[in-house]
Amino acid sequence: MTEELARVAGGPGLGQLPRRLAPSGMAQAICGFCSTGCNLKLHLKDGAAVNLSPDPNYPVNLGMACPKGWESLACLTASDRGTTPLLRATDGSRRPIAWSEAADVFTARFKDIQRRHGPDSVAWLGTGQITTEELAFLGALGKFGMGFRHGDGNTRQCMATAVAAYKQSFGFDAPPFTYADFEASDVIVLVGSNLCIAHPILWQRIQRNPHRPEILVVDPRRTETAMAASQHLAIRPKSDLALLYGIAHLLVAAERVDREFIAAHTVGFQQFRDFIRAFSPDRVASETGLTVGQIVRTADTIGRGRAVSFWWTMGVNQGHQATRTAQAIINLALLTGNIGRPGTGANSITGQCNAMGSRLFSNTTNLLGGRRFQDPADRSHVAMALGIPEDRIPRDDSWAYDQIVEGIRRGAVKGLWIVATNAAHSWIHQKDFREVLARLEFLVVQDMYFSTETAALAHLFLPAAGWAEKEGTFINSERRIGWIQKAARPPGDALSDFNIFRLLANHWGCGDLFRQWNSPESVFRLLQACSAGQPCDITGIRGYAHLAESGGIQWPFAASHTRDHLAEDTHPRERRLFTDGRFFTPDQRARFLFEDPSPSPEPPDAEYPFVLLTGRGTSAQWHTQTRTAKSALLRQLYPDRLYVEIHPDDARRLSLISGAPTCVQSRRGQLTATAFVTATVPRGHVFLPMHYPEVNQLTLPNFDPHSRQPGYKHCAVAIAAVHPQP
């Protein structure tokens, strides 16, 4: 029994490992949860992964991983993995079918709907969780091969705002930073980001910062990150826009702006300066609930900073004025010239592992390679690069997620294909969304697990391989393209998403169009060709081996660039954009964009007196928990049932104590959660972690007009104690 735990040298750089798990080979894979993009070394026995450890030589994670990363393999072995396609019979039961029948049904039903209801009638909802090659395949197959007009992804729920903000301000969806900026700043401003919990490995980079940085955290809640801040600005929810304008006001008033940078590299400063005059400290104090002193101190800290970096995540992206809020952050960076230098930037930290891949290559919002469907030159370039007829490429943008949902509601969309996302759990105003899904004639869900809330509603379920059961690339928050190797066999007859697309292309009758799409790496080459000449040009990458040798490669990495400037072995492993102050707009200048703050769409009132905040619970939970709930270890790291955080003063008034069952009700639904009485939430507010399936029954469907991203972070609810029936 002692032998069970005996440790032996695991191999160079691995340290000791249990003898039972001593590897006989190694592979690597970028983690498949969040966008940090940690590299994990997969320990192989007989070619299959038996264990993993974070890669110490990868420039992102430096040998570290969060609990989700450590437990990645545990999520693959679960009894509810899909092992065969399932077809729903008229009596509602699901029966296993062969792939040939599944492909027949898929093709026949979708073609039938298209024939009867026209090209708008079929759509797909994709994901930021599959490889770039796969989501490009889905996008190309859907739009060029199958004639689907509308496709969007779950990235709409997390990153659409950053995309819209960057496109408008910088001329391209271009997060400018590299993680090394965390270590080079002397002032770090985190807006709507609980980095400690949402991106723990990025928090590591802040901890490594040798400049004893001031850390400013803007968050209504007292989070782990707020605890570690030198200034916690606990503003009223959704008053961030006013705060950011107020800071700009003070910076301009104190002449703490970079006149030279503004003059040389921006457009719209005069109008912006006039606009922010109205945001006096007094006004901002009354709107945010902060003191004038706090606001002045914050502006002063930012103004004095030598290298100030601004970072934001979902607290900004999921709001009714999200794009303008992100741009208010961008404006601060432009105003103070904090961009393009080490330790600076207006930086969106992405959510999902391949949201960034989706943003450039999913062929939904953008044509492949961050191009425009409306632009004939872009269409012609892509047609050439892929070797397809140009007329296969649509000339218009397709509907966003919420517009597809509305399309289903009014009967325009009759068939829907959902790939690797659990929409019936995660989409806002869940009850309504499920009712809308029920109107579909045909719903196909392609997922690792047949048990997800969404898969359970499908007419046809297609079993997909998971992370590390297939090969491909992800792009992380800092634009780094990383490689995932296949090191596990999918269960039963599950196929990789890539191979499902190959099969369906063939069955649909458009196999010829995708003749070159026969392996992930060959698709990677096609995508490189699509990117040529774009800000995200990656034509200089010489295949997967190059990614592996280089510790991932950040875009841009153009062939011309590498030829001209960067010798093979000298290209820096961490690069940022805009070092020359030239942006991707036609005039190469960044834009100041702004708009008056407007009230939240559902302010609390007498009937629903509390504001409901939602967000990430723990670092051991991922989104709708389809994967993280599969690990017995991760399950011990978070509460097994939904809890609601409520302030002690409110709890006292409502006779609630920690542990008491509590009813949370909005105009759209109600749920029961266990009370967690804690002063970390402000009075008058409650917080629900988003990972539990009930939460989106309460949320209010409201969308930022520019990004069409849902505003999950704010709606009105009522709270009451549930007295157990005797």
Next chain:
Amino acid sequence: MPPAATPSHEATTLIDELLAQERNLTAVDRFSQWHGRQTPSSDTRPASRLYRSLLPLHAPGPGEQYAFEVDLDRCSGCKACVTACHALNGLEDGESWRSVGLLVGAPPPASPAPALLQHVTAACHHCLEPACLHGCPVLAYEKDPGTGIVRHLDDQCIGCTYCIMMCPYEVPRFSQRLGIVRKCDLCSERLVAGEAPACVQACPTEAIRVTHVAVRDVRARLLPALPASSNRSKINPFLPSAPDPILTLPTTRYSSERLELASMRSVDLSHATPAHGHAPLVIMLVLSQAAVGVFSWRAWMPSATPTATVWLGLAMLVLALGASVLHLGQPRRAWRVFLGLRRSWLSREAILLGALLPAALAATVLSPESAAAPLAAGLAALLGWASIGASTMVYAATGRPYWSAAWTASRFVGCTLALGSGLVGALSPLPDPWLLLSTLAGLLGAGLSLAPDLMLWTHRCSTATTALARTAFLLSGRLRFRWRARLGLAAAGMVALIASWLASPNHSVELRWIAVVCLFATTLLERHLFFTAASPDRMPGNVPA
């Protein structure tokens, strides 16, 4: 409906090809990095960090030992340490030797001061006085004299799980598959090789390190300056809400510059869930104590205790011993239980119960007329009462207030008197004064057994912050039906006893049987609640939900 564009024959071929591709793992060979392909290197240490800054440069000197040190200001609550311990040590599904809990600090009502929260990572504290080691009946623990590391010797373990009860920090973990417990050994083999323990390697913010501590300093930090009898400070010098460190002298040091730790408390301080019921132990304790009651009557009043009654006592004892062996994860190693005689109450209890069996057998089979019979019965009674003393100490030694020596003795002695006397009274047609005596003894026993329940009543409060208050909270909350049944059956048993005395001799026997059944039932429930309602102080846990 248009026909499928591709003939199904071809499609099947493609499907087969794709399915075959999925089975194929050779892709990993293409770029596999492995020993042979890398520059040969003798350094197999994990390359991620200069661990030197997180490890002492040399082994501990005299009067020192290794210890974990946790910089709470650096711990962000990511819990990577928990998963790394699991992965790098190859532990069971869901098993880790590290856990992370949460401390919270609420400002006073209506105060503008911000709330506080702090995650706390914990593993084995490699205590100066390891309770696991002191409790182990088979010497399966050792504290390394050079390093101070408390190691568990897996091959010695019989899986009695007593160390889990003894350790206030819930450190040892039971493996169902192996039938033994295992625990953190501070990755001692890694330390020897100059590598950091798994949790230290995996902490992204370098919040955990291994240091040397002077034994003298640990004592000075944790032991009260005043004599133990005086009013001990309410501030826990180890960690707020944690078990009293005086029990084991844990060596882990938690430090924070940004927090007034004393103002914080664990997030689940008022929360209690029923603990493991230990059914075999319930059976073992109740039946063995009932048997001791019977043998005591046999020794004291042979004439009031006919052979049939004694045979029943023997049968109960055999069942009790059987249950005690069956509850072990490794029953075949049970014979080793005598090894810990010098320090483990569990070992003593097992030896005394083991010795009781032959004495009880002799007391049963010897004819009451034989000269050796009183001797055998007396010996059985003596060993029996000694074993009850040892049983009491088994639980009292854990330091749990609900299992205090006084309360536990009250329960165990009460059980012995009530069940022994009840059985004797019901099985034998006792004449007065024996009938009165057995009734009184039964009532006394039932009363003693009930006393802790009644005392617990005074610990009830709306927000439980002490171990006994949490137990009261459980008994009047989630365990209320069982507790009410326990109290009701005890009352019924006592009433039946009194009634049987009053009704004697007409309906006496029926009522006595009713009393015995009630007393057995209430005692089984009492013992079940003894285990399930115990909610000792523990390290901070998760948000309760």
